[in-house]
Amino acid sequence: MSPPFPVAAGRYEAFRLQVWSLASPVVRGSERLYGDELEIQAQWFGGEFGRVFSGTEEEKIEIVQFGHWNRGSGPDFTEVAVKINxxxxxxxxxxxxxxxxxxxHGHLGNPDFNxxxxxxxxxQPAMNRVFTRTEDHRNVPQLLLPQFTGLQGPPDFLPEAFPGRxxxxxxxxxNEEVDSLLIAAAQYRLRRKSERIRVMVDSTSGEQAMFQALAEALGFRQNKTAMAIxxxxxxxxxxxxxxxxxREARLFGAAGFLDTGTFDSARAVTSRPYLQRLWDHWWKMRDSVETVPRRAIPWRFDGSRPLNHPQRRVGALAGLVNHWTxxxxxxxxxxxxxxxxxxxxLKQLQHPFWEHHYTLTSEPSKSALRLVGRDRLRDILGNVIFPGVIRIEPDYWAQYTALGKVDSNQKLRRAALRLFGPDTDRQKLFTRYYHQQQGLLQIYDDFCLEDASECRHCPFPEQLTQWRILS
Ligand code: SF4
Incomplete structure (x- = not known):
C-alpha cells in the first residue's frame, strides 16, 4: 500500500477542521454595478476597446471591420468582418x-442570430461557463472584453477575482511544502469521492453505482443530476x-427526448431513420416508463457547448452501455x-448516429465527433474510475498523481489567482497535474467559498504557518 494515501488525507481533514473551528462568518452584501448596454456598444463600435483580442478559448481575434449599427431587430452590428485564428x-x-x-433575450431560438x-x-458568471450557440447549434466564439476581466473588472466584483490574504x-x-499541502487536499478529495461511491455500491450494486457515476460524469456540471436521475x-x-x-429507445424515451414534436422538428432527413427506429421501440414501452410531466427530468440546455448537448450526453451513455462488456x-x-x-x-467507442449529430434532429456534422471527448475522459478517470478502484487497491494513487492537468476553467483560474496571486510561475507550477488541480479546488471549496468576509476573517492564512512536510 502506498503510505501517503491515508496519512495525508487525514492530516488535511484535521487541518481543515482546525481552520474552520476558528472561522467567524460574516455576511457579505451582493452589490453589483451594471453599466449601460448602449454605452458599451457605442464604445465597442468606436474602437475604444481596441481591435485585437484573445477569446474565451484563447482564440486570436482581430476585428477587421466593425460593420454597421443595426437599427432593426437582430444582432447589434451587421456586415462585420472578423479574423478568428x-x-x-x-x-x-x-x-x-x-x-x-x-x-x-431569446437569441438562442432566433434564426436572425444564426x-x-x-x-x-x-x-459572465463567476463559477459557470456559459456558451453561446445559435438556433442551428453552431458554437459562437466569445469575447469577454479584457477591460472587464480579472483584477480591473467592473461589473463583476466577486471576491474570487482578487488575490487572497x-x-x-x-x-x-x-515549493515542497505547498506541494505537500496540495497532495494532502487532493487525497482528501479523492477519499471523499471514493467514500461516496462505496455508499452507492452498498446501497445498490457495484455495477449500478459505476453506471450512475459514469452518467453523472457525462452530464458535466449542468446536467449531472439529470443524468443521475x-x-x-x-x-x-x-x-x-x-x-x-x-435500450437506446428506453434511454431517450425516459429522458423525455422522444415527444411527438421531435419528428416534425427534425431538420435533417438523415435523422429520421434513427428517430424512426427509436420510436418503433419506444411506443411499446412508453406507458410503463413515461412519467407525469411534473416528474420530467430537469435538463439544462443553457451553458453547454453544442458538443455537450444533453441528447449527445445520453447518446454517449448509450454508447458506454453498448460496450459494457x-x-x-x-x-x-x-x-x-x-x-x-x-x-x-473510450477512444474506440463508436455510434453511427452520435458520431455525426449534435442533437436528435440536427443536420449531420461535417467531421466525426468523438463520443467522449478529452475533458470528459479526464473527468471520468478522476471522478469515477480512480475513486472506484482506489478503495480496492490504494496503490493506484501513484498512477493518479501521474494524470496530466485538465484545461483550465474559470474556477481553477480563480482559485489559482486567489492563492498564488499574480505569480504566474507559481500558478503554473502548482497546476501541472490533475491531483494538484484537485487539491487547489478542495482548498478553494473549503475556505474561499466558505468565506463571506473577502478574506478578512478567514483563518486559513494564519494556520498555514502550522503546515509542515512530514518526514
Ligand atoms: S483561503 Fe481564505 S484567505 Fe485565502 S483566498 Fe481563500 S478566503 Fe481568502
Missing part, C-alpha cells in the same frame, strides 16, 4: 453586458437485458496503466 469570417456581432443575455460570428460581453504566507512556504430510471441491469435499439473489468480487476487503458477503450 487567422480565418476571415463575415457576419454579425452581438454585444451584451452579460453572456447570459444571449439566452435571456449569422453572428462573435459574441462580445462584459460579464493567503498569498503572502503561501509565498513564504517552499436517468441512470436511476434506466438501471444498467435492465438496459443490458435489452437489444441495442430497444469491455468496460466492466476496469473496476473489477487490477488493470495496468489504467489511464492508457481507459483512454484506449
Amino acid at each position: 487567422g480565418e476571415l469570417k463575415r457576419g454579425a456581432v452581438e454585444v451584451d453586458l452579460d453572456v447570459r443575455n444571449w439566452e435571456r 449569422q453572428v460570428v462573435l459574441h462580445v460581453f462584459t460579464d 493567503c498569498v503572502a504566507p503561501l509565498s513564504r512556504m517552499g 436517468l441512470a436511476q430510471r434506466c438501471p444498467v441491469k435492465t438496459l443490458l437485458a435489452m437489444e441495442e435499439p430497444e 469491455e468496460l466492466r473489468p476496469i473496476w473489477e480487476e487490477n488493470v495496468n496503466k489504467l489511464e492508457k487503458h481507459v483512454n484506449n477503450l
Whole structure:
C-alpha cells in the first residue's frame, strides 16, 4: 500500500477542521454595478476597446471591420468582418453586458442570430461557463472584453477575482511544502469521492453505482443530476437485458427526448431513420416508463457547448452501455496503466448516429465527433474510475498523481489567482497535474467559498504557518 494515501488525507481533514473551528462568518452584501448596454456598444463600435483580442478559448481575434449599427431587430452590428485564428469570417456581432443575455433575450431560438460570428460581453458568471450557440447549434466564439476581466473588472466584483490574504504566507512556504499541502487536499478529495461511491455500491450494486457515476460524469456540471436521475430510471441491469435499439429507445424515451414534436422538428432527413427506429421501440414501452410531466427530468440546455448537448450526453451513455462488456473489468480487476487503458477503450467507442449529430434532429456534422471527448475522459478517470478502484487497491494513487492537468476553467483560474496571486510561475507550477488541480479546488471549496468576509476573517492564512512536510 502506498503510505501517503491515508496519512495525508487525514492530516488535511484535521487541518481543515482546525481552520474552520476558528472561522467567524460574516455576511457579505451582493452589490453589483451594471453599466449601460448602449454605452458599451457605442464604445465597442468606436474602437475604444481596441481591435485585437484573445477569446474565451484563447482564440486570436482581430476585428477587421466593425460593420454597421443595426437599427432593426437582430444582432447589434451587421456586415462585420472578423479574423478568428487567422480565418476571415463575415457576419454579425452581438454585444451584451452579460453572456447570459444571449439566452435571456431569446437569441438562442432566433434564426436572425444564426449569422453572428462573435459574441462580445462584459460579464459572465463567476463559477459557470456559459456558451453561446445559435438556433442551428453552431458554437459562437466569445469575447469577454479584457477591460472587464480579472483584477480591473467592473461589473463583476466577486471576491474570487482578487488575490487572497493567503498569498503572502503561501509565498513564504517552499515549493515542497505547498506541494505537500496540495497532495494532502487532493487525497482528501479523492477519499471523499471514493467514500461516496462505496455508499452507492452498498446501497445498490457495484455495477449500478459505476453506471450512475459514469452518467453523472457525462452530464458535466449542468446536467449531472439529470443524468443521475436517468441512470436511476434506466438501471444498467435492465438496459443490458435489452437489444441495442430497444435500450437506446428506453434511454431517450425516459429522458423525455422522444415527444411527438421531435419528428416534425427534425431538420435533417438523415435523422429520421434513427428517430424512426427509436420510436418503433419506444411506443411499446412508453406507458410503463413515461412519467407525469411534473416528474420530467430537469435538463439544462443553457451553458453547454453544442458538443455537450444533453441528447449527445445520453447518446454517449448509450454508447458506454453498448460496450459494457469491455468496460466492466476496469473496476473489477487490477488493470495496468489504467489511464492508457481507459483512454484506449473510450477512444474506440463508436455510434453511427452520435458520431455525426449534435442533437436528435440536427443536420449531420461535417467531421466525426468523438463520443467522449478529452475533458470528459479526464473527468471520468478522476471522478469515477480512480475513486472506484482506489478503495480496492490504494496503490493506484501513484498512477493518479501521474494524470496530466485538465484545461483550465474559470474556477481553477480563480482559485489559482486567489492563492498564488499574480505569480504566474507559481500558478503554473502548482497546476501541472490533475491531483494538484484537485487539491487547489478542495482548498478553494473549503475556505474561499466558505468565506463571506473577502478574506478578512478567514483563518486559513494564519494556520498555514502550522503546515509542515512530514518526514
Ligand atoms: S478566503 Fe481564505 S483561503 Fe481563500 S483566498 Fe481568502 S484567505 Fe485565502
